[in-house]
Amino acid sequence: MIRPVRYEGGVVHLLDQRRLPAEERWQACRSVEEVARAIETMVVRGAPAIGIAAAFGVALAAAGAARGRGGGALEPGGTPGEGAGLEEVVETALRRLAATRPTAVNLHWALARMEGRYRQMRSAGAGPDQVAAALEAEARAIQEEDLAMCLRMAEHGAALLPEGAQVLTHCNTGALATGGHGTALGVIRTAWRQGRLRHVWVDETRPVLQGARLTAWELQKEGIPHTLIVDGAAAAVMAAGRVDAVLVGADRIAANGDTANKIGTRMLAVLARHHGIPFYVVAPWSTVDPSLPSGDGIPIEERNPEEVTGFGGVRWAPAGTPVFNPAFDVTPASLITAIVTDRGILRPPYIEAIAARARRDEPGRGEAARWGRSPGC
Numbered sequence: 001m002i003r004p005v006r007y008e009g010g011v012v013h014l015l016d017q018r019r020l021p022a023e024e025r026w027q028a029c030r031s032v033e034e035v036a037r038a039i040e041t042m043v044v045r046g047a048p049a050i051g052i053a054a055a056f057g058v059a060l061a062a063a064g065a066a067r068g069r070g071g072g073a074l075e076p077g078g079t080p081g082e083g084a085g086l087e088e089v090v091e092t093a094l095r096r097l098a099a100t101r102p103t104a105v106n107l108h109w110a111l112a113r114m115e116g117r118y119r120q121m122r123s124a125g126a127g128p129d130q131v132a133a134a135l136e137a138e139a140r141a142i143q144e145e146d147l148a149m150c151l152r153m154a155e156h157g158a159a160l161l162p163e164g165a166q167v168l169t170h171c172n173t174g175a176l177a178t179g180g181h182g183t184a185l186g187v188i189r190t191a192w193r194q195g196r197l198r199h200v201w202v203d204e205t206r207p208v209l210q211g212a213r214l215t216a217w218e219l220q221k222e223g224i225p226h227t228l229i230v231d232g233a234a235a236a237v238m239a240a241g242r243v244d245a246v247l248v249g250a251d252r253i254a255a256n257g258d259t260a261n262k263i264g265t266r267m268l269a270v271l272a273r274h275h276g277i278p279f280y281v282v283a284p285w286s287t288v289d290p291s292l293p294s295g296d297g298i299p300i301e302e303r304n305p306e307e308v309t310g311f312g313g314v315r316w317a318p319a320g321t322p323v324f325n326p327a328f329d330v331t332p333a334s335l336i337t338a339i340v341t342d343r344g345i346l347r348p349p350y351i352e353a354i355a356a357r358a359r360r361d362e363p364g365r366g367e368a369a370r371w372g373r374s375p376g377c
């Protein structure tokens with residue numbers, strides 16, 4: 001199974017997704033700063049995967065402090081004894097990692113969970129070594145729980161698809177974006193293994209091409225029939241009656257079901273509604289942010305214009321061309337047929353469905369609990 005994040009010997013190893021599919025190269029991160037830069041430059045990407053990477057970044061910081069290197073975990077090649085004690089190292093790590101990418105709530109959910117575990121250990125009087133061990137265990141739990149959530153989601157989602165389904169998907173929501181198996185692409189994997197799936201239309205997903213580079217790579221490795229299309233061809237294949245369902249991931253789902261996902265998702269939702277095609281969002285419960293009343297409050301990351309003006313070092317737009325490069329857009333809940341989570345399928349009205357699920361599963365979180373924001377941000 002593809003797993004994009006590994007933590008071994010106090011080093012966070014990330015499969016460099018910028019280099020796929022040409023080469024499978026791992027990047028070793030030995031400091032919080034290196035982990036943070038890897039998230040910002042999309043060495044690792046995908047809402048759950050960046051949460052997992054950040055969690056191991058906190059574990060790495062605590063391990064460095066426990067070894068007496070103090071802030072050595074703050075900068076690449078930090079010298080022993082830098083910085084202050086455990087408290088400052090962990091707090092600084094949490095803030096730095098929280099500042100990497102604003103939209104995916106899984107990042108902030110994971111950091112809030114790591115902070116909670118840290119405070120729990122400290123209030124129990126645990127020493128640096130015990131805290132470091134507990135934080136490593138918590139990060140590993142986040143990774144393994146995400147894989148389990150993906151497998152559960154996939155079962156729920158596959159049951160929605162007709163026999164011999166042709167589906168269309170956007171961006172990469174596979175093992176590369178998660179703790180393994182994937183969200184929307186996890187549904188596709190499971191549906192294929194169950195014999196329910198005939199074919200996948202893969203949106204290339206401009207500008208970073210997660211579909212063309214990463215989803216096609218995952219599907220090819222699994223032998224799942226697929227066809228790569230430019231994003232602009234989605235309307236044509238829907239109009240030709242060759243799409244039975246659209247499956248996408250999510251980076252943040254507001255309390256009313258409005259969903260932030262890769263730029264171009266909203267367009268697919270409008271097209272699907274026009275063509276009478278079910279539009280499914282597939283995301284773990286950790287992507288739901290009950291503290292946000294609607295999608296209006298979801299921060300949308302804007303990325304480097306050079307992602308749009310060229311690719312791989314080749315520029316095709318004239319120098320100085322003005323660019324607007326939002327990495328995500330928000331799909332209104334009214335265009336979403338169902339939200340597939342690890343805890344079951346949510347159907348409209350989402351505000352009631354999400355609140356009821358939050359009350360049932362995590363009393364207190366659905367109300368005033370701080371959510372979607374990490375320490376210090």
Ligand SMILES: CSC[C@H]1O[C@H](OP(=O)(O)O)[C@H](O)[C@@H]1O
Binds near residue numbers: 045
């Ligand atoms: C399984 S969540 C994947 C989610 O993350 C992607 O964004 P990015 O590649 O910029 O991290 C995209 O929104 C996917 O739907």
